[in-house]
Amino acid sequence: MTPLVLAQNVSKRFAPRLGLGERIAAKLGSPVETRTVHAVDNVSLAIAKGEVLGLVGESGCGKSTLGRVIAGIHPPSAGQVTIGGESVMREGRKSTTRIQTVFQDPFASLDPRIRIGEAIAEGPLAHGLMRKADARAEVARWLDAVGLPAEAAERFPHQFSGGQRQRVAIARALAMQPDILVCDEPVASLDVSIQAQIVNLFLKLRRELGLTMLFISHDLGIVRHISDRIAIMYLGRIVETGETEAVFAAPRHPYTRALLDSVPKLVTDSEELVSFKAIAGELPSPLSPPPGCHFHLRCPHAQAVCREIVPASDSQGGMHPVACHFPLIS
Amino acid sequence: MSGTMRNPLLEVTDLVTEFATRKGILRAVDKVSFAIEAGEIVGLVGESGSGKSVTGFSILGLIDPPGRIAGGSVRLGGRELVGLPPAQLRAIRGKAISMVFQDPSATLNPVLTIGTQMHLAIAAHEKTSEAAARARAAEVLARVGIPDARSRLDAHPHQFSGGMRQRVAIAIALLNRPSLIICDEPTTALDVSIQAQILAEMKALARDLGTAMIWISHDLATVSSLARRILVMYAGRIIEQGPVADVLRHPRHPYTAGLIASLPANAEPGRELRQIPGATPSLFDLPPGCAFAPRCAFSSAACAQAPALHHAGPRGWRCHHPRGMEEAR
Ligand SMILES: Nc1ncnc2c1ncn2[C@@H]1O[C@H](COP(=O)(O)OP(=O)(O)O)[C@@H](O)[C@H]1O
Numbered sequence: 022m023t024p025l026v027l028a029q030n031v032s033k034r035f036a037p038r039l040g041l042g043e044r045i046a047a048k049l050g051s052p053v054e055t056r057t058v059h060a061v062d063n064v065s066l067a068i069a070k071g072e073v074l075g076l077v078g079e080s081g082c083g084k085s086t087l088g089r090v091i092a093g094i095h096p097p098s099a100g101q102v103t104i105g106g107e108s109v110m111r112e113g114r115k116s117t118t119r120i121q122t123v124f125q126d127p128f129a130s131l132d133p134r135i136r137i138g139e140a141i142a143e144g145p146l147a148h149g150l151m152r153k154a155d156a157r158a159e160v161a162r163w164l165d166a167v168g169l170p171a172e173a174a175e176r177f178p179h180q181f182s183g184g185q186r187q188r189v190a191i192a193r194a195l196a197m198q199p200d201i202l203v204c205d206e207p208v209a210s211l212d213v214s215i216q217a218q219i220v221n222l223f224l225k226l227r228r229e230l231g232l233t234m235l236f237i238s239h240d241l242g243i244v245r246h247i248s249d250r251i252a253i254m255y256l257g258r259i260v261e262t263g264e265t266e267a268v269f270a271a272p273r274h275p276y277t278r279a280l281l282d283s284v285p286k287l288v289t290d291s292e293e294l295v296s297f298k299a300i301a302g303e304l305p306s307p308l309s310p311p312p313g314c315h316f317h318l319r320c321p322h323a324q325a326v327c328r329e330i331v332p333a334s335d336s337q338g339g340m341h342p343v344a345c346h347f348p349l350i351s
Numbered sequence: 352m353s354g355t356m357r358n359p360l361l362e363v364t365d366l367v368t369e370f371a372t373r374k375g376i377l378r379a380v381d382k383v384s385f386a387i388e389a390g391e392i393v394g395l396v397g398e399s400g401s402g403k404s405v406t407g408f409s410i411l412g413l414i415d416p417p418g419r420i421a422g423g424s425v426r427l428g429g430r431e432l433v434g435l436p437p438a439q440l441r442a443i444r445g446k447a448i449s450m451v452f453q454d455p456s457a458t459l460n461p462v463l464t465i466g467t468q469m470h471l472a473i474a475a476h477e478k479t480s481e482a483a484a485r486a487r488a489a490e491v492l493a494r495v496g497i498p499d500a501r502s503r504l505d506a507h508p509h510q511f512s513g514g515m516r517q518r519v520a521i522a523i524a525l526l527n528r529p530s531l532i533i534c535d536e537p538t539t540a541l542d543v544s545i546q547a548q549i550l551a552e553m554k555a556l557a558r559d560l561g562t563a564m565i566w567i568s569h570d571l572a573t574v575s576s577l578a579r580r581i582l583v584m585y586a587g588r589i590i591e592q593g594p595v596a597d598v599l600r601h602p603r604h605p606y607t608a609g610l611i612a613s614l615p616a617n618a619e620p621g622r623e624l625r626q627i628p629g630a631t632p633s634l635f636d637l638p639p640g641c642a643f644a645p646r647c648a649f650s651s652a653a654c655a656q657a658p659a660l661h662h663a664g665p666r667g668w669r670c671h672h673p674r675g676m677e678e679a680r
């Protein structure tokens with residue numbers, strides 16, 4: 022099957038963010054941090070039409086940056102992203118409405134002074150996807166799709182609860198009639214009892230609208246529930262991709278294994294001996310990632326080759342792809 | 352609730368904490384009662400705004416105007432803390448009871464070295480030489496998993512990663528060997544791999560030092576793997592409590608049952624999650640009787656009256672229609 026979304030050898034580097042003190046120090050000629058952050062390092066991904074791809078990894082590993090490059094918000098430093106064969110960017114600007122984003126904090130993406138109805142209609146009107154005369158009906162339709170009453174159009178963002186605001190943000194993305202939704206931690210700031218409501222909404226939208234999704238989250242339970250396939254990211258690189266259940270049942274990368282083991286389980290047997298299996302050490306700085314495999318400093322299986330050579334993504338023997346010199350066998 | 356406990360370390364009875372606000376009196380903690388034994392780990396769970404932090408602050412006497420403890424009692428080793436003069440409360444805080452916050456910068460002073468801060472934390476409660484304080488500080492830092500602890504004493508907080516800063520805050524809380532530590536979501540802002548490290552260390556520390564712990568969290572899984580007992584809060588009240596595995600297997604309160612059922616782990620992948628309808632009520636606008644009634648599938652006319660606390664052995668719940676009574680042991 023030809024993928025709908027294709028990211029090929031995408032890299033994204035950021036110049037260092039300098040604080041005021043550092044900028045002054047630089048002016049005075051003192052040495053300051055000049056290394057760039059390699060937020061995304063030569064990543065290739067494909068998402069089939071109608072598929073939900075989950076992207077997981079710990080904070081700072083580059084999930085949001087990759088999501089933004091794929092959504093055409095950030096230009097990549099190298100590589101390219103295409104949707105149905107067409108680039109998402111032209112001359113450094115997003116050139117398609119086919120991909121839209123839902124962010125973690127719905128309040129940040131909504132102007133407090135603008136009524137919800139206007140906020141939803143704004144984008145589609147500007148792109149000629151909606152006629153002014155139809156705006157009211159269209160807004161009502163998208164509000165209904167996310168489970169809000171038509172009257173909500175008249176209200177302001179602060180008049181909604183956190184869960185409802187996320188529904189508004191989703192309606193706003195949907196009104197652009199995208200084929201693909203990039204969801205960046207869309208339930209992370211919601212209460213537990215509300216998370217299930219929003220997860221169910223995504224499941225429904227996917228079923229009814231045939232949406233393709235890149236679902237970014239650090240919550241492995243939710244990603245497992247919603248994704249057909251998952252990609253595991255570590256320090257700017259994808260280390261493993263595969264069918265969700267295959268990866269959970271038999272992770273091939275030592276990092277994936279360790280990450281799955283770190284998640285606390287719901288213990289419902291008082292006799293069960295709980296042991297926490299923690300990954301040793303901390304995430305290295307993205308300013309100075311180690312050579313070779315980025316995980317080698319924390320990996321219990323690392324050998325000399327891991328310290329020198331970047332492992333290529335390998336799907337030997339029909340197994341799902343993994344970037345490791347010594348993939349786990351289960 | 353303390354009837355089942357012979358010598359509780361901490362005994363909270365009918366605690367009420369209120370804030371005077373422009374919109375009126377907000378009752379953040381409403382008749383909360385529970386007890387903790389020496390060395391016991393108890394999980395306090397609930398959604399944001401349910402009153403977990405205010406409960407922790409109330410135990411420590413850290414409620415400042417316009418807030419006040421409007422009723423009830425907090426006893427530590429039999430001694431009443433509510434109404435103690437500030438100087439006596441200060442002598443208890445950081446000594447007999449200490450607290451760890453979600454954000455370590457609530458504890459750490461950015462301009463002082465870790466060593467100086469730890470020395471001050473010890474000196475607030477006893478006389479020590481600087482050398483003795485440093486030795487003790489280094490020992491505790493090592494216990495919470497800080498490598499090369501002795502040389503790290505001269506570092507400033509910003510020279511540590513987020514996970515390491517939280518470990519330093521935990522070390523400061525442990526310095527004076529408290530009998531109780533209140534941990535307010537200390538791993539919520541951290542990554543799972545760092546969380547797993549800290550959970551493992553905390554569990555071992557509580558066991559080795561015999562420190563009792565109140566572990567505040569919104570994550571049932573974390574609490575289930577750490578605590579022996581669980582307290583579930585909703586809209587300022589403890590609506591269910593008991594041994595954690597027992598409560599998770601046979602929740603009595605429909606809210607607890609709903610939370611457990613909504614976890615992705617309890618659904619087929621890709622299928623709808625069981626959801627609790629509606630949203631948590633505003634504390635200014637609580638329904639009469641059971642605050643969960645408008646969201647509850649089992650509510651009846653009886654629920655317009657506030658349910659009393661029911662007991663059965665170590666279990667307790669506030670509900671007129673508790674679940675799973677037929678399978679009760
Ligand atoms: N606009 C930016 N400027 C400089 N550095 C950035 C910027 N955005 C992200 N980074 C850095 O890139 C890395 C990856 O960040 P991000 O994509 O946000 O990770 P994640 O979403 O997985 O937490 C981090 O080290 C972050 O500090």
Ligand SMILES: Nc1ncnc2c1ncn2[C@@H]1O[C@H](COP(=O)(O)OP(=O)(O)O)[C@@H](O)[C@H]1O
Nearest residue numbers: 370379397398399400401402403404405406634
């Ligand atoms: N200083 C304060 N002034 C007024 N209201 C407060 C104050 N601190 C907490 N509250 C209110 O008390 C309620 C309980 O808060 P909190 O204990 O922080 O909840 P949790 O820790 O469970 O998220 C909330 O409605 C909160 O807004």
Ligand code: SF4
Nearest residue numbers: 314317320327345346
């Ligand atoms: S490549 Fe080597 S260091 Fe990296 S995960 Fe595999 S075994 Fe470990």
Ligand SMILES: [Mg+2]
Nearest residue numbers: 084085086206
């Ligand atoms: Mg992110």
Ligand SMILES: [Mg+2]
Nearest residue numbers: 403404405535
């Ligand atoms: Mg809190």
